Amino acid sequence: xxxxxxxxxxxxxxxxxxxxxxxxxxxxxxxxxxxxxxxxxxxxxxxxxxxxxxxxxxxxxxxx
Amino acid sequence: xxxxxxxxxxxxxxxxxxxxxxxxxxxxxxxxxxxxxxxxxxxxxxxxxxxxxxxxxxxxxxxxxxxxxxxxxxxxxxxxxxxxxxxxxxxxxxxxxxxxxxxxxxxxxxxxxxxxxxxxxxxxxxxxxxxxxxxxxxxxxxxxxxxxxxxxxxxxxxxxxxxxxxxxxxxxxxxxxxxxxxxxxxxxxxxxxxxxxxxxxxxxxxxxxxxxxxxxxxxxxxxxxxxxxxxxxxxxxxxxxxxxxxxxxxxxxxxxxxxxxxxxxxxxxxxxxxxxxxxxxxxxxxxxxxxxxxxxxxxxxxxxxxxxxxxxxxxxxxxxxxxxxxxxxxxxxxxxxxxxxxxxxxxxxxxxxxxxxxxxxxxxxxxxxxxxxxxxxxxxxxxxxxxxxxxxxxxxxxxxxxxxxxxxxxxxxxxxxxxxxxxxxxxxxxxxxxxxxxxxxxxxxxxxxxxxxxxxxxxxxxxxxxxxxxxxxxxxxxxxxxxxxxxxxxxxxxxxxxxxxxxxxxx
Numbered sequence: 001x002x003x004x005x006x007x008x009x010x011x012x013x014x015x016x017x018x019x020x021x022x023x024x025x026x027x028x029x030x031x032x033x034x035x036x037x038x039x040x041x042x043x044x045x046x047x048x049x050x051x052x053x054x055x056x057x058x059x060x061x062x063x064x
Numbered sequence: 065x066x067x068x069x070x071x072x073x074x075x076x077x078x079x080x081x082x083x084x085x086x087x088x089x090x091x092x093x094x095x096x097x098x099x100x101x102x103x104x105x106x107x108x109x110x111x112x113x114x115x116x117x118x119x120x121x122x123x124x125x126x127x128x129x130x131x132x133x134x135x136x137x138x139x140x141x142x143x144x145x146x147x148x149x150x151x152x153x154x155x156x157x158x159x160x161x162x163x164x165x166x167x168x169x170x171x172x173x174x175x176x177x178x179x180x181x182x183x184x185x186x187x188x189x190x191x192x193x194x195x196x197x198x199x200x201x202x203x204x205x206x207x208x209x210x211x212x213x214x215x216x217x218x219x220x221x222x223x224x225x226x227x228x229x230x231x232x233x234x235x236x237x238x239x240x241x242x243x244x245x246x247x248x249x250x251x252x253x254x255x256x257x258x259x260x261x262x263x264x265x266x267x268x269x270x271x272x273x274x275x276x277x278x279x280x281x282x283x284x285x286x287x288x289x290x291x292x293x294x295x296x297x298x299x300x301x302x303x304x305x306x307x308x309x310x311x312x313x314x315x316x317x318x319x320x321x322x323x324x325x326x327x328x329x330x331x332x333x334x335x336x337x338x339x340x341x342x343x344x345x346x347x348x349x350x351x352x353x354x355x356x357x358x359x360x361x362x363x364x365x366x367x368x369x370x371x372x373x374x375x376x377x378x379x380x381x382x383x384x385x386x387x388x389x390x391x392x393x394x395x396x397x398x399x400x401x402x403x404x405x406x407x408x409x410x411x412x413x414x415x416x417x418x419x420x421x422x423x424x425x426x427x428x429x430x431x432x433x434x435x436x437x438x439x440x441x442x443x444x445x446x447x448x449x450x451x452x453x454x455x456x457x458x459x460x461x462x463x464x465x466x467x468x469x470x471x472x473x474x475x476x477x478x479x480x481x482x483x484x485x486x487x488x489x490x491x492x493x494x495x496x497x498x499x500x501x502x503x504x505x506x507x508x509x510x511x512x513x514x515x516x517x518x519x520x521x522x523x524x525x526x527x528x529x530x531x532x533x534x535x536x537x538x539x540x541x542x543x544x545x546x547x548x549x550x551x552x553x554x555x556x557x558x559x560x561x562x563x564x565x566x567x568x569x570x571x
Contacts, residue, residue, distance in 0.1 A: 036443045039476065046463075047459060052455040055214065055459050058214070059215060059217065060163070062288075063217060064288050
């Protein structure tokens with residue numbers, strides 16, 4: 001659509017190193033998953049114990 | 065040239081009083097703030113000005129930029145009887161409706177707003193700790209920095225920007241609308257489900273913003289009902305002949321400093337460009353209210369938004385266009401109006417975030433709230449095989465915004481910090497140096513016993529031997545350290561300050 005072609009994006013300044021890292025993607029994916037697992041473990045420990053009651057009782061009236 | 069984009073944020077926090085059957089949000093909010101004020105008075109740290117109350121003299125939230133308010137519109141009411149404190153950092157800390165609310169002092173740039181927003185969080189944390197000293201051991205006040213209770217009740221995080229009165233309002237409406245609708249892709253704090261009438265969690269399992277569900281009008285005066293994308297409150301808190309204050313009510317409260325920084329920084333630049341009339345293209349949505357929700361519901365960031373001229377465009381495309389214009393504007397006009405080097409920082413971060421949103425939004429899990437939250441919600445759903453409407457997901461959503469350090473989920477997801485711990489801490493008690501907040505904060509620090517009341521544009525002194533004296537501060541860019549630093553240093557008392565101010569040519 002001609003209309004949209006008028007919108008020019010500034011050339012993204014990507015870092016070269018990102019390209020070189022590309023072959024390691026699957027390893028990175030596993031690393032990311034392990035990281036998320038660890039984070040979820042940590043968050044499990046601080047979450048309110050009774051989610052249903054907690055959510056039900058959280059009522060906030062009179063706001064802008 | 066655009067007037068300096070003096071800006072600030074006012075945040076209404078969610079509050080829960082646990083361990084009691086008859087919790088009352090107004091009483092809880094009052095207890096929270098009064099506990100903090102007593103604690104600070106006792107320790108002498110982070111001083112609010114003891115006994116100094118807010119001065120309602122210039123509050124006119126019912127004034128409409130368009131002239132007379134339309135019949136049937138509901139102007140906000142002023143609640144003068146509730147706790148209302150002015151802090152030595154220039155901020156206002158008060159009970160608004162049924163919520164504790166913090167307004168940052170006036171700042172000259174987005175990084176300072178982010179710093180005072182962070183200081184505000186620290187003050188709320190201290191307030192919870194102070195309240196715990198007063199309450200029975202099985203009770204607690206818990207504060208949430210979010211905008212919705214998940215049951216259709218919303219509370220705001222409003223931004224304010226100084227604008228030139230001469231800029232035509234309709235001109236602001238068009239460009240501000242296109243920015244406010246599309247900036248959601250980086251300002252959103254994320255939400256499980258939808259609170260728009262007729263939509264279920266099955267249809268919208270997760271959306272980008274907390275607030276989009278609550279907007280029903282394009283332009284209007286209300287803030288609690290029929291919320292408009294562009295709010296017309298005309299209450300400049302400054303010389304009304306020269307200025308207006310654009311009151312932006314669409315934003316989410318952010319846990320991410322990057323999101324707050326970009327939210328305020330990009331908006332200040334867009335408004336400066338509107339004032340200098342450099343935006344060549346208008347993006348008029350066919351249905352702005354629908355567009356607002358559409359952007360919030362589209363996690364792929366690819367769905368086109370219909371424009372009034374029959375063409376269509378994506379939120380990302382509008383943001384790329386605004387960024388492109390901002391780069392040109394920086395070259396042609398400079399960025400002094402938005403904090404000079406901070407303006408450059410905003411533009412660089414804006415580009416980096418748009419680039420990442422386009423390539424892989426999930427790569428921004430350490431920068432944007434909605435991405436960080438979405439990653440957790442997805443991870444938890446998969447781990448436990450949860451349906452979108454499982455209350456564990458709603459609970460995780462709420463607890464992302466819990467301000468208690470030992471419970472906060474946002475504090476654990478590795479969000480990038482722009483403000484050092486020292487800078488945030490000093491902002492609890494010290495005002496910005498380059499707006500009139502400096503004069504307000506320093507006077508409160510040094511002469512609180514001689515001050516009866518203060519508000520955004522004046523301070524009322526009582527030095528005992530003469531009638532109460534109001535010192536007006538109608539110019540937000542004056543009263544800075546450069547302007548009054550020496551004068552304040554030279555004065556030993558409030559009385560001396562008043563007599564120096566009375567000398568011809570002193571201000």
